[in-house]
Amino acid sequence: MPSPMGDLTYIWPFWAAAAFGYLLGSIPFGLILTRLAGLGDIRSIGSGNFGATNVLRTGNKSLAALTLILDGGKGAAAVLLANMYGPDTAVLAGGGAFLGHLFPVWLKFKGGKGVATYLGVMLAINWPTGLLCCLTWLVVAAVLRYSSLAALIAVLAGPGFVYWLGNWQMMELAAFMAVLVFIRHHQNIRRLLTGAEPKIGAK
Secondary structure (H helix, E strand, O other), rough: OOOOOHHHHHHHHHHHHHHHHHHHHOOOOOHHHHHHHOOOHHHHHOOOOOOOOHHOOOHHHHHHHHHHHHHHHHHHHHHHHHHHHHHHHHHHHHHHHOOOOOOOOHOOOOOOOOOHHHHHHHHOOOOOHHHHHHHHHHHHHHHHOHHHHHHHHHHHHHHHHHHOOHHHHHHHHHHHHHHHHHHHOOOHHHHHHHOOOOOOOOO
């Protein structure tokens, strides 16, 4: 019979990586930045989300860009730091960071929609896949002018890009994150279907 302590000794780095990623991912940069800028609680305007798209609704483009970078950066940082202990811990830390952004413990588990953090995780784990997802978002957003639709298509394509590039270890994580992004965008999907979703740049 395997020793319980031996099993714990083996698995604790994986739990630690997931917990570290979660805590890092749960930092609500959009909320912090808008409050520091004197713009109040970002959750009281627009979609109520603290992601870059809603920060942009304040009219402060530089603050929205910084939110986008930091939300993506925390996912990438979790992966890159955990990767020092192996690819398995990197995947768990990336998944943890993504869950932390969606369900932050500091905000009663009411978080963002996860697109920027998704892209950060993908770029850090496998940069070609992440780059393809980013390019997909940019092309769809430029052509159709819907940020939410661009995000949904980009994350849906993510597992396919992983399959194409042969990174099997990342495929399950990409699919898992994509499902959660779709769930978090259920209101956007409803508005897209009814033609009520605002386009990029619309007032």
